[in-house]
Each structure stands twice: as C-alpha cells, then as structure tokens.
Amino acid sequence: DIQMTQTTSSLSASLGDRVTISCSASQGISNYLNWYQQKQDGTVKLLIYYTSSVQLGVPSRFSGSGSGTDYSLTISNLEPEDIATYYCQQYSKLPWTFGGGTKLEIK
Amino acid sequence: EVQLQQSGTVLARPGASVKMSCKASGYTFTSYWMHWVKQRPGQGLEWIGTIYPGNSDTSYNQKFKGKAKLTAVTSTSTAYMELSSLTNEDSAVYYCTREKRGFAYWGQGTLVTVST
Numbered sequence: 587d588i589q590m591t592q593t594t595s596s597l598s599a600s601l602g603d604r605v606t607i608s609c610s611a612s613q614g615i616s617n618y619l620n621w622y623q624q625k626q627d628g629t630v631k632l633l634i635y636y637t638s639s640v641q642l643g644v645p646s647r648f649s650g651s652g653s654g655t656d657y658s659l660t661i662s663n664l665e666p667e668d669i670a671t672y673y674c675q676q677y678s679k680l681p682w683t684f685g686g687g688t689k690l691e692i693k
Numbered sequence: 694e695v696q697l698q699q700s701g702t703v704l705a706r707p708g709a710s711v712k713m714s715c716k717a718s719g720y721t722f723t724s725y726w727m728h729w730v731k732q733r734p735g736q737g738l739e740w741i742g743t744i745y746p747g748n749s750d751t752s753y754n755q756k757f758k759g760k761a762k763l764t765a766v767t768s769t770s771t772a773y774m775e776l777s778s779l780t781n782e783d784s785a786v787y788y789c790t791r792e793k794r795g796f797a798y799w800g801q802g803t804l805v806t807v808s809t
Contacts, residue, residue: 620795620796622738622795624738628732628801628802629799629801630738630788630790630796630799631799632794632795632796632797635794635795635797636794636795639794641794641795673738675738675795677795680752680754681754681756682728682740683740684737684738684740685737686737687738
C-alpha cells in the first residue's frame with residue numbers, strides 16, 4: 587500500500603496567516619492527490635482534486651501544489667472557519683490511502 | 694442536489710454483525726461508485742472499499758476483506774455495508790462517499806460502538 591505521511595499533526599496559526607500543510611507519499615503518485623477538510627462535527631469536504639484543482643464552491647484562498655511524492659495545501663489569509671483537520675489522499679493505486687491528518691488551530 | 698443519508702448510531706455486542714445504509718438522492722445512483730470510509734475515534738480516515746451499483750462490482754481494501762460486505766439496492770438507491778464478527782477495533786464512524794473528481798459528496802456518518 588502507498589503510505590501517505592503528514593509529518594505535522596497539528597499546526598497553530600494566526601488569523602490572516604498563510605499556512606502550508608505538507609503531505610508525502612511513499613512512492614510517486616503522479617499528481618493523483620486530493621485534499622479534504624474535516625470539521626469538528628465530522629463533516630468532510632473535498633477542497634482540492636488532482637493536486638491543484640479547486641473544487642467548485644471552495645474559496646480561492648485554498649490552493650494545492652506538488653509532484654512526484656511531495657504535495658502541499660496552502661491556505662492564504664487564514665479565516666476562523668478554516669479551523670479543521672486536513673487530510674491528503676492518494677488515488678494512484680488501490681487501496682486509496684489517506685494521510686494521518688493535520689489539525690489546524692488558531693493561535 | 695446530491696445527498697447521502699446514512700442510518701443512525703448502532704450499539705452492538707462483540708462477535709455480532711451490523712448492517713448500515715446510505716440512501717442516495719439527487720443523481721443517478723447506478724452511474725457512480727460509492728465508497729465507504731472508516732474513522733476510529735481521534736484517528737484518521739481509512740478506505741474500506743467501493744461498489745458500483747450499476748453492476749454490483751466491488752473492490753475492497755485487503756484489510757477489510759472478510760470484515761466488510763458492500764451491497765446496493767438500485768430500486769431504493771441505497772448502498773449498504775455489513776460488518777461481521779465485530780470487535781472493539783470496529784468501533785468507529787463509517788462514512789459513505791461518492792466520487793466526482795475525488796470524494797466530493799459525503800454522508801453524515803454512522804457511529805458504531807462495539808461493547809458488552
């Protein structure tokens with residue numbers, strides 16, 4: 587199985603900050619990488635698909651980048667509603683696998 | 694509007710089986726793969742498997758083969774997952790989620806608690 591590693595399990599930032607969350611795959615995944623946001627109530631939302639495509643309805647302050655084994659999600663101008671846990675997920679090879687999550691908190 | 698409505702909280706005994714549902718609406722049920730994802734308390738997300746309701750084709754994470762069984766009833770646009778031989782490790786929230794360039798639509802989750 588492809589292991590997805592989010593080395594930062596929690597991150598504290600101030601409102602208005604630019605935040606970058608990283609994700610690394612155990613082998614190349616050819617940009618088949620999605621990002622999700624999970625709120626405290628359990629609600630899950632797709633933010634970014636295929637590394638850098640922003641899902642319809644997602645604010646433009648969210649962006650994604652990366653290639654090969656290393657990927658990142660950037661939130662520019664952090665807002666209160668961005669407080670959540672963020673997960674990367676690869677769909678290059680079955681079984682689809684998720685990173686362990688990065689919990690974003692307000693400083 | 695695509696909606697996935699999952700069945701409610703389940704309390705089950707060790708060794709028992711449970712079957713949960715995911716009722717889809719707002720799209721053609723038979724045309725999209727439905728996936729199931731597990732989340733243990735305080736833990737991350739884990740892909741269990743998927744079913745294509747159009748022909749009942751399935752694909753499972755090897756880890757869940759023998760544990761989970763995915764089915765779908767097209768007449769009611771409902772996907773089901775049955776978990777067997779429950780242990781404490783099966784206590785989790787289970788989500789159904791539909792693909793569209795990623796898991797674009799999610800149910801609200803079904804909490805399964807395994808306890809004596």
